[in-house]
Amino acid sequence: MKNIIEINNLHKVYTGGTHALKGINLNVKEGEFCILLGLSGSGKTTLLRCLNRLIEPTSGKIQIDGEDIIAAKGQKLRLIRRKIGMIFQQFNLIKNMSSLTNVLTGKLGYTSLLNSLAFSKNKKDVEIALENLQRVGLKDFDENKIKNLSGGQQQRVAIARTLMQKPKVILADEPVASLDPATADSVMKYLGELNKNDKITIICSLHFLSLARKYGTRVVGLKDGEIVFDGTPREIDKKRFKEIYGEDAEEVEIR
Amino acid sequence: MKKKNMLKLNLQAILTDLLIWIYITGCISFLLNRWFNVAIPGLHIVIYGVVVSVIVMTCGISIGRKVFLPTKRTNNKWYKTFWGWSIVLILLITFIVGWILVEVNPYKFFTKFKNAGGIMSGIFDPNLDLLIVSLTALAETIYLALLATIFAIPFAFLLSFFAARNLMPKTLIGNTVYIIIRTFATVFRSIEAIVWAIIFSVWVGIGPFAGMLALMIHSIAALTKLYSEQIENIDSGPVEAIKATGANTLQIWVFGVVPQIISPFLAFTIYRWDINVRMATIVGFVGGGGIGLLLLQQQQLLRWHNVGMIIWLIAAVVWIMDMVSAKVREKLQGM
Numbered sequence: 001m002k003n004i005i006e007i008n009n010l011h012k013v014y015t016g017g018t019h020a021l022k023g024i025n026l027n028v029k030e031g032e033f034c035i036l037l038g039l040s041g042s043g044k045t046t047l048l049r050c051l052n053r054l055i056e057p058t059s060g061k062i063q064i065d066g067e068d069i070i071a072a073k074g075q076k077l078r079l080i081r082r083k084i085g086m087i088f089q090q091f092n093l094i095k096n097m098s099s100l101t102n103v104l105t106g107k108l109g110y111t112s113l114l115n116s117l118a119f120s121k122n123k124k125d126v127e128i129a130l131e132n133l134q135r136v137g138l139k140d141f142d143e144n145k146i147k148n149l150s151g152g153q154q155q156r157v158a159i160a161r162t163l164m165q166k167p168k169v170i171l172a173d174e175p176v177a178s179l180d181p182a183t184a185d186s187v188m189k190y191l192g193e194l195n196k197n198d199k200i201t202i203i204c205s206l207h208f209l210s211l212a213r214k215y216g217t218r219v220v221g222l223k224d225g226e227i228v229f230d231g232t233p234r235e236i237d238k239k240r241f242k243e244i245y246g247e248d249a250e251e252v253e254i255r
Numbered sequence: 256m257k258k259k260n261m262l263k264l265n266l267q268a269i270l271t272d273l274l275i276w277i278y279i280t281g282c283i284s285f286l287l288n289r290w291f292n293v294a295i296p297g298l299h300i301v302i303y304g305v306v307v308s309v310i311v312m313t314c315g316i317s318i319g320r321k322v323f324l325p326t327k328r329t330n331n332k333w334y335k336t337f338w339g340w341s342i343v344l345i346l347l348i349t350f351i352v353g354w355i356l357v358e359v360n361p362y363k364f365f366t367k368f369k370n371a372g373g374i375m376s377g378i379f380d381p382n383l384d385l386l387i388v389s390l391t392a393l394a395e396t397i398y399l400a401l402l403a404t405i406f407a408i409p410f411a412f413l414l415s416f417f418a419a420r421n422l423m424p425k426t427l428i429g430n431t432v433y434i435i436i437r438t439f440a441t442v443f444r445s446i447e448a449i450v451w452a453i454i455f456s457v458w459v460g461i462g463p464f465a466g467m468l469a470l471m472i473h474s475i476a477a478l479t480k481l482y483s484e485q486i487e488n489i490d491s492g493p494v495e496a497i498k499a500t501g502a503n504t505l506q507i508w509v510f511g512v513v514p515q516i517i518s519p520f521l522a523f524t525i526y527r528w529d530i531n532v533r534m535a536t537i538v539g540f541v542g543g544g545g546i547g548l549l550l551l552q553q554q555q556l557l558r559w560h561n562v563g564m565i566i567w568l569i570a571a572v573v574w575i576m577d578m579v580s581a582k583v584r585e586k587l588q589g590m
Contacts, residue, residue, distance in 0.1 A: 052499055054495055054498065054499060078501040078502070078503060079501065080501075081498075081499060081500065081501035082500065082501035084499070085499075085500075086496065086499040088492060088495070088496060090492050091492075092490075092492035092493050092495060092496035093493060093496070094493045094510070094511070094514045094515065096514060096515075096517075096518070097514050105496075105497055105500065105502075105510050106500050107500075108497060108500050108501065108502035108506045108510060109500050109501025109502055110501075113503065113505045113506055113509070116502075116506055116509075116510070117509070158496070161496075161500075164500075165500055165501070
C-alpha cells in the first residue's frame, strides 16, 4: 500500500510561543484507521488541523495523496482540501438549517458560487445527499433542522456532509468526545464502515482506549508535540499507556 | 512587572493627576470669577494645577497613583485618605459649577407653570380637524424612515463583512480595509442625523427626501457596526467546516456566515426602523419633511391645539412601533 499522507519534520509554534508540534514525522498508508492518542494539549488537534491547513504549520512538509499541501495556494489548496473530509468534536453544522442543506454544503468544493447558490435545485446532488443521509441511518431526517437533532444524529449528519466530498482521507478531531458512550460507539461504527467498505483513510483523535482498540488499525501516541508511540492497538499495555498519558494515569474502561 | 509597563502606568497616573488638578483649579477660578469678580489668567490656573498635582504625587497620596499603580493594601476607610477627599471635592465642585452653568432655577419651575398653559390645553384638547393633514404628514415620516432603512440594508450588509475582525485576513490589506470601514462607521454614526438633515436639506432642498438621506447615512453607519459585531460573534465552527470542504471565500461567507446572522440582522434592522421613525420626527424639524416639519410650523404659529393633535399622533406611532418591533424581535430570537 502506498502512503497517502506523508508528514516530514512538521513544526507548529503559536504566536504566543507555544511549541505545539516538535518535528512530527509520520506516514499514513492508504486504508489505515489511524488513532491519535494523547492528553489534551499534546498536539492532536493542531496536527489534524495542519493536515488540511485550517492551521498554518510553521515549518515542515506535508504530502497528501502525492500533492504538497503546504506549497498549495488558492484554487490548488481548495482542490486538495476537497479530498480531505473533516469531522469535528462540536459537529460544526449550521444549526438553523436543515440536515439536507448542511449535507449539501459538503459539495461546495465542486461547484462555483453561482451554481452553489441554487444547489438545492440540483436534483443529482440532492439525490446523493439523501443517499448519504440514509447511509448514516438518517433516512427521512432531511428536512429536520439541526438544532432539533441529538448529538449523535448531528455527528452523523456531519459524516454525511463529509461523504459529499468523496474524500480519500477523513480527519476526525475527537468526533465522539461530546457524546455519551453508547452513541459514541455508534458514530465510530459508521467511521469504521467507511474505512472498510469505501477504503477511506481515517485519522481520528480519541480519548477512549477501548474505542481505539475496537476500530483502529494503528495507534499513534502524542505527548508534548512529539510522537511517543507508534504501533498497533494491541501493543498498548499498561507501560505504553503510561508513556503516553503520564505516570499518574489509569485506564478507565468504557463499554 | 515589566519596566516598560511600569513606565506606562506611571505616565498614566501623572497625567490623570495633572488633568484632575488643572480641572479643579479651573473650576475654583470660575467660581471666584462668578462670585467675587476675581479674574485669574488661564496660564496661572494651569500652573497652580501642576503645582498641586506635583505636591500630591510626591506625597504619594494622589488618585492617579491609587488607580494605576499598585499600592499597599491598607485598612483605611476612604474618608481617612486624601484621594477619597479629592474625589468628594471633584464631585462637589462639578455639581456647583454645573448648577451655575445650566442656570438651574427651581423657583421658575414651580411658579411659571401658567406660561405653558397654551400647550397644555392644546394637548388635552387637540384639534381633530387637523387629523387628515397630520396623518398624511405622519405617513410621510413612516415611509421616509422605512425607505431610509431599506436603502441602508444592502450597503451595511456588504460593508459589515469587511468590518468584521474574524473575516478579514490578518494582512496589511485586510487590516487597512477593516480599520477604514470601522473608522468611517464610527465617525458617520457620531454625527447626529439632525446634522446630516441640515446638510441634505441644503443639498436636495427641504422635504422628506432630505430627511430620508440623512437617516440613511446614519443607518448605514449604525447598521454596519451592529452587523459586523454580530458577525464577530458567530460560531467559528461551521465556518471552519465549510472551509475544510474546499469552498472558496465567498462560498464560506454565504454558507458559513450568512445563515448564522440572518435572524439577528433582521432583528437589528427592525429595531433600526423603529429608531428611524423616532428620529424622522426630529429630522423633520430641520428640514427633513414629514410630521416634524408640520409640528415646527404649527408651533411657530402658536396653534397649540394643532400641536396637541400632532403630539398625540407621534406618541401613538412611537408606541405602536416599539411594541411591534419588540414582538417581532422576540419571535426572531427563537429562530
